[in-house]
Amino acid sequence: NTSLPGHYFVGLLGAPGVGKRTITRQFTTSEYIGHSEHDDDESTQTVSVFLEGEESTLKFIDIRDRKMLFQTEVDAYVVVLSVNDRKTFDYALDMIHSVRRDMKSDKAIIIVANKIDLVQCRNIAEEYNCKFTETSVALNHQIDELLVGILKQIRLKEDKD
Ligand code: GDP
Secondary structure (H helix, E strand, O other): OOOHHHHHHHHEOOOOOOOHHHHHHHHHHHOOOOOOOOOOOEEEEEEEEEEEEEEEEEEEEEOOOOOHHHHHOOOOOEEEEEEOHHHHHHHHHHHHHHHHOOOOOOOEEEEEEEEEHHHHHHHHHHHHOOOOOOOOOOOOOOOHHHHHHHHHHHHHHHHHH
């Protein structure tokens, strides 16, 4: 791990097929991006990001298994799972346990729940022109937003008449 100022290593964790490579490839379309390059083997990608007037370089490394996890030093972990596949949730949890419990690391971990487009309700909402929202009543998450959202939808229809 070189410690050049503003240069960071990011370890990508997640079961095969959850979208790790697709996500890093997509980063090149970000409005924050300055420069991006794929290394030859496609398992790493380097991107320069401008944020709050400062440029940093992030090097993404695909961490393929537990052995590699223990051998690779990074500044942060991105743990990707696929919302339509329970096994990828278990894989992600296993990796998070490994980092926090086995490696005793308190490095930043960002959990990414990918492929939300494949959740069927969302597709139905799109097909039938409905508004779609996710809530947890137990956590009181997005419940206020739901109330306001209901009224907004009614007003939108009213405006059309
Ligand atoms: P990796 O093995 O984790 O690097 O996964 P990939 O990036 O190779 O992606 C595996 C497959 O999932 C590819 O066919 C991608 O096009 C597809 N994929 C990635 N992200 C999404 C997503 O958000 N939605 C859908 N529907 N497909 C995705």
